Amino acid sequence: MSNTANHRITLIGLGTIGMSMAALHLSRDNTIVDVFDTRPDLEEALLKTLPIFLVSSSSRTESQPIEVTSLISSGRLNIHSSLETACASATIVQEQGPENLEFKQTIWKKVEAIAPVSAHFWTSTSGISASAQQQLLHDKTRLLVVHPFNPPHIMPLIEIVPSPETAQERVEFAREYFSIPGSRHRPVVIQKEIPGFVGNRLAFALLREACHLVQEDVVTAKDLDTILMASLGPRWAGNGIFESYQQGGGVGGIRAFWDKLGGTMQEVWDGLGQVSVAEVKEKVVRQTDEVYGTLTSEETRREKEERLREFLKVQTQSY
């Protein structure tokens, strides 16, 4: 076991996100990772999936592969069959179990009873607030949302969403954890609990209009995807949306833009689609299935990940 480790992370739930999180933590040199999941094939799944994720993870290159078996034999990765031993020495306990409120409330109550009192409690949930999850805890200051974007070992965004009870130093600890020099992660603290947090709310806002436009036959699902990739995707890969309007608005920035085109924008805002999922589902699913098929091959998935890494490389280059 490494003597230089200063973070010992217990991961509860080793599905796709959990595996990706394990790779994220193991790509650092100062960590020990303890994993717990009730799936019977846990070790097999780790041996199969982790090497793929570790190669594409932050600081590693293909010439320096991490052997999962050597991680296990050196004590950097420990597989547990009980929650108790998994949490016994944790500095951080992070769960990515089912998106089910009762499951999360119950697991945190158990974890509180067995983990060190100093341990930080992180939930990777995309939808259940820390306020809701902490209900059965005695100490509600320890729990916060640490929401990654898929796939976490590549995508930089980490949304940190405390409840009103979460201690400020717990928030700062999480922010610092993802801000170490060389980290490709970009942690952002969300100031208020809100469904979908920020990233997914922005995605869903655009998706609703996308569905509306397909529903109304303004454009096909395929053409809409082409439009997004040929304009807004690359723009927002390089510039934030406020930054884009500030710099694209000419002299005077976004104020001048709104002085001139605020009326047009308001007209569009007022006319945005107010569709429901039920209304648009069949048509959108049918068109999406036709273009992309329902099954994504492992080869396509890897190509997409490789491309994503290349975009992120361009982001950090100087010109």
Place this chain on the structure above:
Amino acid sequence: MSNTANHRITLIGLGTIGMSMAALHLSRDNTIVDVFDTRPDLEEALLKTLPIFLVSSSSRTESQPIEVTSLISSGRLNIHSSLETACASATIVQEQGPENLEFKQTIWKKVEAIAPVSAHFWTSTSGISASAQQQLLHDKTRLLVVHPFNPPHIMPLIEIVPSPETAQERVEFAREYFSIPGSRHRPVVIQKEIPGFVGNRLAFALLREACHLVQEDVVTAKDLDTILMASLGPRWAGNGIFESYQQGGGVGGIRAFWDKLGGTMQEVWDGLGQVSVAEVKEKVVRQTDEVYGTLTSEETRREKEERLREFLKVQTQSY
């Protein structure tokens, strides 16, 4: 004058978009470009701006710069002081004048009287439909919107938006013009006239929620931009939005995703901000000014353009 030219494009209005359009057309080998603008510094502006745009335009490299003076002396670029001579031999007349309905209706009426009857009429408008612009034309089958995304000489998207009267072959001509082998442009035909077309509607839908979240102090303008660049920007640079949900939804794609999370998505859709420009303007402008300043330096603009070109390069690479 080149004997191999098979497109002769008259550009009316040589502001930023017009200059960029001139670069786009001149980056092809089979074009002659005639320019008309009432600005007194037209030639000076062309000599200053075109070389910058041409270097960063489609098929040219820095080792093959195009000299504006040689374009003029060879007859590939002609500067006109009258609309009549500018349009006399056009195969395409493209206007990017003021976004003013009366101006556009009037200019098209004049152009119809002087251009060859076969000439295509393209408007680069971002907001005034072909249906509205064509009102004073005798032949309403010739006019269509050909809306580029800024900056047109780099950004691939071209939204082609016909009116119900536009002839189908005029639509096909425009689509083919931007689809030649080696073109980095991606023309998409929008099937119905709608305010903002598709690209800007999608951008405005996301912007409204972004403004709402800043207005409600969920996140700052700066943090929101970070979130976008650290997640959705690079994702949508590589994958369309429907493609993303199809491939990220696991087995069963977007249908399985909605079966499982449709309720959560509907909850977010129902709670999206319904803000007005007037409500959010001051706070958003103040925060945006604080982060980015109101003036964008030429150096920053060029760096952003260079980065944008790199993203687009990654899009077309194989992995």
